[in-house]
Amino acid sequence: MNYILIPLLVILVLMVVVSLIRGVIAFMKTTKVDLESGKGETAADMQLMQNKAMFARIKYQAAAVVVVAVIALLAS
Secondary structure, three states, rough: OHHHHHHHHHHHHHHHHHHHHHHHHHHHHHHHHHHHHOOOHHHHHHHHHHHHHHHHHHHHHHHHHHHHHHHHEEEE
């Protein structure tokens, strides 16, 4: 069973990192647009993308925690 769970955990961790990086990039673009335009209106799309990326990160982290809990239960 660990042969399945460990690769799954690695994939989930990679997905967390990718989601985090995408969210940070969206945040940086939002800040850049706000600074260049002086208006918050043009940044709405980037803010939505940032929210989606951060929500995805939370989902993947929760799944990774569940996988770690299952591994711990199987190890005991």
